Amino acid sequence: MHPVDPRISAPGRRSVLNWLLGLWGGGVCGAVLYPVARYLAPPDVPEAATQSVLAGSAQSLVPNSGRVVPFGSRPAIVIRTAGGDLRAFSATCTHLDCTVQYRPDLQRIWCACHNGQYDLTGRNVAGPPPRPLEAFDVNVNDDQIALSRRS
């Protein structure tokens, strides 16, 4: 019979305790970090998707001009072309989220931030924008312009 070497049994007990301590430490860190991480991500605020809005008087929108109006929480742009047609698009530039405007001298939709340009069908034709602007349907009722999302 050999005597039990104390160095053999001691690490066993210590490693169990270390393991428990690590488990406890990890648990505490997790219990702190998980709520913090969840807290940092903003909650989804459900918002009724806007399907249509009124965009002011049609008469007052003279040919070769445009107007930016709220469409839900985002801007939309209504344009009367030089030919007299009314058209509407999302006014959020597809490049980096700026709000576009109508440039009568270019007869194009123009973004001041990075000089992106769209033609009067909303197609991205110059500068950095990667996609065309979303087009909306335009109806005029009693001189009131109504914009609606295309289904």
Added chain:
Amino acid sequence: MRSGRIRGWLDERLPIGDVIETLRHKTVPHHRYSLWYYFGGMTLFLFGIQVGTGALLLLYYRPSAAEAYESVQFIVTRVPFGWLVRSIHAWSANLMVASAVAHLFSVLFLHAYRRPRELTWLSGVLLLLLTLAFGFTGYLLPWNEVSFFATRVGTDIAAAVPLIGRGIVRFMRGGDDVTGATLTRLFGFHVAVLPAVATGLVALHLLLVQRHGMSVPPSVERRAAGDPAAVRAMPFIPHFLLRDLFAWTLVLAVLAALSTFYPWELGTKADPFAPAPAGIRPEWYFLWAFETLKHVPPAVAGINGELVAVAVMAAGALVALLLPFLAGHTPRTRRVVVWAGGAALVFMAIMTGLALSAVAP
């Protein structure tokens, strides 16, 4: 003597005597490039001014979309010297970025990042990035038209990152759009999170500078090998300290002149449903990135153009951060570092020049 008793009481409890004794023996190398040693101290001085004026602005500023613009308007029009405090805060921020950039490039060109100062460099680059984050988060706080669109563009750039991009944008904006939620969020970062991190990093940076002393550039070291008079030692107290104070006084004079003769503009209040105004651009230290984004096509080799631009800039920042670990210790790699740093400087200067001279079509 009563003052002697007070000093004795303090000495027993606070190691001030030790600190003063250490500083009394501290020396700073004096050579042809010594001028560049002062930019770190100037940046620290400007940081102190930011803390002071920032605390003053906090007394009247209200961080909400409905009140922010009006509260800043109140500060600059009604509060006695409010215009001066705000103007100093804004100008000092710009000078601080300039001084930190000058400090970084001087350290780069004089190779002060070499062993054993790798961590000093690392904390310094992080502090510069923090300074830029201070600039970005502080820019929106007056809630004016220019800052509103600058923040929309600045946060949307992150959307180019695959998979997590949208999540990062939502995290920065506190929602899908730039709203009052974004304002309170950036405010919290600007006045609590960033200052806490910056204070810790500044303490570490200063501790490391004290520990290792000022670096002597390799070219000066070589000269000194043949001619010991090329590097002389200057006592920190009072010689270097007085020169430091002179530099700070100079900065204060420039700051006072700029703030008084060119008070920082407030602009018009942000309107989320107004088009971005013509001639919109970010602060001068982001102009080079802004101009670069203008010239990046929508797609590069089939990949989203912004993603390519963001990836290249992120890689540049990473290389800058890890420079001491990437650069070897031979004269040849030092030349590469100088050329790369010079090229980066020239690129940023050209892009900034282009942005400044750009006129709307």
